[in-house]
Amino acid sequence: MPPLLHDLKTFWLARRRDLHTQFNRTLPFGDYVVDRWEKARELGFGEGASVYDSSVILGDVKVGNHTWIGPFTLLDGSGGLEIGSHCSISAGVQIYSHDTVRRSISGGVEPIQQARTSIGSNCYLGPNVVVAKGVTIGDSVVVGANSLVLTDIPSGSKAFGTPCRVVGPSDRNARKT
Numbered sequence: 448m449p450p451l452l453h454d455l456k457t458f459w460l461a462r463r464r465d466l467h468t469q470f471n472r473t474l475p476f477g478d479y480v481v482d483r484w485e486k487a488r489e490l491g492f493g494e495g496a497s498v499y500d501s502s503v504i505l506g507d508v509k510v511g512n513h514t515w516i517g518p519f520t521l522l523d524g525s526g527g528l529e530i531g532s533h534c535s536i537s538a539g540v541q542i543y544s545h546d547t548v549r550r551s552i553s554g555g556v557e558p559i560q561q562a563r564t565s566i567g568s569n570c571y572l573g574p575n576v577v578v579a580k581g582v583t584i585g586d587s588v589v590v591g592a593n594s595l596v597l598t599d600i601p602s603g604s605k606a607f608g609t610p611c612r613v614v615g616p617s618d619r620n621a622r623k624t
Contacts, residue, residue, distance in 0.1 A: 475501050478518070487516075493532060506544070511568060526561030526580060531568030537592070539575040542566065546580050567602060589617045 448456075462479040466472060477500035487496040490504065493512035498504070502516055506524035510516065511532030518538050522528055526544030530536065544564040549557035562581030566572070570584060573592035578584070583599045590596060591607025600606050604613045 475518070477501060517574075523564075523580075525559075527563035528565075529563070530566040531570065531586065533568055534566060534570045534572070536566075536572050537574040537576070540572050540577075542572075542578040543580045573607075587617050 459476055459479060463473055466474065466479070481500035483497040483499050484495070486500065487493075487498045487510065490498065490508070490510075492498065492510035493514065495513040496510050496516070497514075498510075498516035499518040499520070501518045502520045502522065504522045504524070507527050508522045508524035509529045511530060511534070513532055514530055514534040514536065516522070516530075516536045517540065520536055520539065521541040521543075522530075523541075523543045523545060528542060528544045530542075536542075542564060545559055545561045547559050550559050560580065564578060564580055565583045566578070567584055567586035567588060569587045570589070572578070572590045573594070575593045576590050576596065577594070578596040582596050584590070584596065585600060585602030585604070587603050588600050589605045590600070590611060591605075593609070594607045594611040595609040596606070596611040598610070600611070600613060603617050605615050605617045606613045608614075
């Protein structure tokens with residue numbers, strides 16, 4: 448085994464063991480090397496924001512303070528994307544600000560379509576949510592897992608489904624008793 452490969456493997460095994468002992472979890476290799484808070488700072492995200500190394504980030508993406516971007520997410524800011532503060536963007540979420548539908552069905556004649564996409568503050572997007580280009584999600588919104596968001600969702604709403612539909616209030620004022 449080449450020395451560099453040996454050193455990388457030794458590093459990875461030690462980090463994996465430490466993280467598993469401390470938090471009972473394992474991660475992809477890149478997440479042992481890249482500090483997710485440092486990555487967020489380097490991308491100009493807000494104070495206390497974090498983003499996993501396994502996340503793909505394209506174009507103009509703005510993220511507020513204390514927002515957690517989970518692993519294996521895709522944030523497409525090619526048409527502009529803004530995510531507010533104190534949000535949880537769960538694993539596998541995909542947020543788009545462009546699509547190639549018209550370009551594809553026209554045989555490349557039509558251009559790629561872009562539209563700004565916006566997620567408010569204090570939002571929770573469950574695992575594997577997909578948000579289409581041009582959608583605005585208001586503040587204090589909960590979007591359930593595996594939802595396909597094709598239209599705007601007003602502030603204070605809970606929504607889920609494919610296509611995603613508002614089902615009630617998000618209960619944003621709920622307190623532990």
